[in-house]
């Protein structure tokens with residue numbers, strides 16, 4: 001729907017059917033309100049039947065004689081029925097309880113109850129469990145009651161185990177006798193308990209392995225805490241199900257000291273190689289594992305409590321609604337055919353003037369740019385067309401023309417020409433798009449629309465960090481707001497926290513009202529939006545501590561990344577008593593980090609680099625923005641660690657090279673026109689537009705809802721020395737005496753290998769390795785890259801001299 005508003009031209013058949021091709025009844029069926037109403041009806045039906053069942057125990061005897069009729073008779077009104085729910089309820093109870101499975105018939109109600117709750121968006125246990133488990137319990141209980149108690153209640157109107165249980169019990173008595181039947185039922189009951197409660201086997205093992213030790217330890221006086229765990233064990237004999245929960249919850253904690261001395265737990269080391277992680281992250285995990293494996297989390301299992309729901313604290317939280325966002329381009333803009341035809345003819349003529357003939361030309365009209373794709377006649381040199389950029393721009397009398405020769409993967413040549421009447425791509429249109437709504441990304445960002453009218457989305461988790469740059473007034477702030485807005489529309493406050501840094505003190509202030517929902521800050525930080533440079537440094541250091549803490553948790557949990565960690569926590573295989581907690585993603589957004597680098601230099605650059613190198617595995621992602629795309633701001637260190645980049649319009653080609661390593665951003669037209677690059681490919685995107693009043697509305701909508709008691713507190717950062725931080729440890733005085741010479745050598749050779757330094761200076765491998773580490777820490781060499789040589793981040797001696805001076 002919304003696509004139509006933003007896109008002036010007819011879409012392809014495929015796109016059209018995906019957005020509007022659904023029949024009305026189907027949409028009604030999928031509508032949230034329909035689900036809610038069906039859920040409500042199910043809950044009503046469940047309550048009705050539950051009441052009928054309960055009443056049946058009191059009124060069943062009196063009603064029995066009147067229940068001989070069929071359903072048809074009953075619905076024709078049966079006089080004198082006493083069941084609280086009338087004739088229909090009485091009949092249902094008679095059929096399901098007496099003729100069915102006896103008191104165990106209540107189990108029928110579990111599945112519709114859970115289904116109803118799910119339809120109303122209240123999540124409990126998985127559906128298959130809610131069906132299978134009650135059915136198994138029902139069959140067993142009906143058999144048990146039928147086989148054991150039926151003789152006791154012989155004269156009652158009620159079959160405790162239902163007719164099914166009664167006759168099955170009779171049959172079993174005939175086959176196995178009384179004792180045999182009881183034995184079979186108890187064994188079946190035990191097997192069923194093992195199936196239902198995962199923690200039962202480890203619990204029993206513990207009881208059995210512990211009993212001899214208990215006698216050895218008898219003289220030891222138990223602390224009150226231990227005595228209470230003894231109580232837990234006693235309960236176990238009385239109440240099988242309840243003690244199951246309680247025991248496996250607490251035994252891990254209480255029994256642990258004596259356990260760990262007697263048993264060597266050989267937990268599997270996590271496999272280190274993970275293609276999703278950077279080399280530095282993999283090394284970090286390997287290093288942590290080398291330090292020793294003291295996590296014995298493998299035993300912990302509280303899965304019988306059902307899945308942990310991280311959103312439970314704010315379970316009534318409502319995501320912002322679409323109506324908070326504005327519609328633009330209400331009157332559907334149509335394609336200006338004259339403009340398209342004129343441009344097409346001009347392109348053909350200009351090319352012809354230079355002796356270039358083409359086979360075909362095709363136009364795709366985007367919101368702000370039209371892409372003309374041409375196929376030249378065989379034998380035409382592509383570079384010849386590329387050189388005509390200025391001439392084509394002149395003939396079209398338009399700025400912002402970009403030639404892509406050839407379009408990667410297409411075999412055509414693209415000429416991007418700005419439209420005379422650009423359309424705004426509204427945030428509303430991208431947020432309401434099916435692509436965004438159905439997205440399964442962990443941190444989905446709906447950035448805007450490509451020039452071929454596709455919604456452009458990225459997963460910040462995969463980037464894993466983003467550098468945003470562009471001259472002032474070209475759409476950077478709107479871009480940052482689009483990122484934040486997308487995340488607010490998709491992530492619950494318990495799963496995402498922002499750290500917002502704003503040295504200009506104007507851009508992010510608007511978000512301070514959602515501090516307790518979505519922001520993370522230092523425990524002593526008064527302001528939720530960080531504006532002060534010294535506070536920025538502290539916050540970044542604190543984030544590196546948070547990162548290290550999270551790595552420790554990952555190590556203890558024997559997992560490789562935050563996703564695995566959180567799913568293990570959700571399935572209750574990580575013990576909160578041992579410091580485990582659900583880890584929200586943290587997105588750090590730094591507006592105008594150029595100002596910070598100018599004021600605090602390495603103090604901010606180095607923690608940024610460190611977080612960028614390591615934090616992806618633990619769910620910390622960074623977006624840094626600057627309006628000064630110069631090499632002293634976007635340094636080699638920054639570039640090496642931010643492979644995903646967004647460039648808004650810049651004034652000079654050299655600026656575009658600084659951001660993207662290629663020209664292009666200087667040819668953009670501004671107002672949200674941007675280039676996204678990751679690993680070489682450039683995509684031109686019209687950034688979605690969200691203005692301040694819209695953001696205010698979203699913030700207000702969230703702020704008026706119940707929040708957490710405080711913002712998310714980052715760990716306290718003590719002292720300025722940055723204990724354990726290799727970057728701050730490496731001040732100039734601690735450099736190797738050969739540091740400068742080694743730096744010159746690798747810049748001269750543009751090759752950064754340890755063996756080169758070793759050979760040239762005739763030094764040992766260890767010392768050469770240390771020098772390489774120092775060169776990396778000072779941003780002269782990039783991080784290790786598998787078997788490939790490290791990247792040299794400084795291009796010439798002049799830049800090196802400047803750097804060395806800045807360090808002094």
Ligand SMILES: Nc1ncnc2c1ncn2[C@@H]1O[C@H](COP(=O)(O)OP(=O)(O)OP(=O)(O)O)[C@@H](O)[C@H]1O
Nearest residue numbers: 471472473474475476477478627671672687688689
């Ligand atoms: N995606 C967009 N679509 C349409 N217009 C836009 C878009 N982005 C920005 N603009 C227009 O450009 C103006 C400037 O945008 P913005 O404030 O984001 O620039 P900026 O690069 O952040 O500037 P500064 O660096 O000075 O903060 C906006 O007020 C708006 O009119």
